[in-house]
Amino acid sequence: MEQLGKDEEATKAIERAIIFRPTDGTLWCNKGVIHLKCGDYVNALESFENALKIDSYDVSAWYHKGVLLKLRGKRNEAGYCFEKVKDLDPKFTPSSRCISPSDFPSVLLGSTRKRDNSGGKNSKKGIIRSVFCKNVFHTGITPEQKGRRMHIEGNLFDALKCYEKALKIDPEDPDLWFNKACVLQSIGKIADAKKCFKAALKLNSNDVLSLYNIGCIVQSQGNYVKALAYYDRASRIDSDYALIVRKKSEVEEIICKYRESKVTSPSVPF
Known part of the structure; x- marks a missing residue:
């Protein structure tokens, strides 16, 4: 079912299987692959981490976790995952079942991020962690945790309040700013x-998704030159991300056609 693109059905089938075989790392990894393919980065990361808790030698889980972290601008942490892949299997080659950033959907807004304090280049907070940890639903949760839970559940206005409260506590958390931006985008x-x-x-200069989203916003406002600058910057950080490369090419073509036509239009501020 997964190969046929029936991701929802495949996820349900895997979840049913996990109920009976909760210590099967392969099931958790496959679940993570589907979530990653669908753009559900939070659940994807949780699944890969569960797989690695069960089997720390799972090459596929390390590889896909690396892909996810790379897309999020956590290049040091992604590099660690890819090094683990090399150490465990020097001859490892991504198969047709493995995915790369080019497989991600075009809708990138709305994912939530959480971090620990392990640190990371261009980020003061380190790697992403999962939203759906059991302690998220315990009493005494932080505004950040509550905000992510509200965000996932679609309670956007309450999520926004929580993120704003969390930012008063830690204004240097790039993932909080990203999550708040996604909520604001969703409510217009x-x-x-x-x-x-x-x-x-500003807090994480390697954040490909923030660059992409800013590019989409300025493009929707008709500022193609500025959008191109953001897409170009994002593509230089991650040249493997096919969606950004494609968006960059589309904008370049629009600008080229406009200049060739020599038509002045106040609605297209070149």
């Missing part, structure tokens, strides 16, 4: 969302 506050994506980018 585009200008505020753009400011928050920029705040996330």
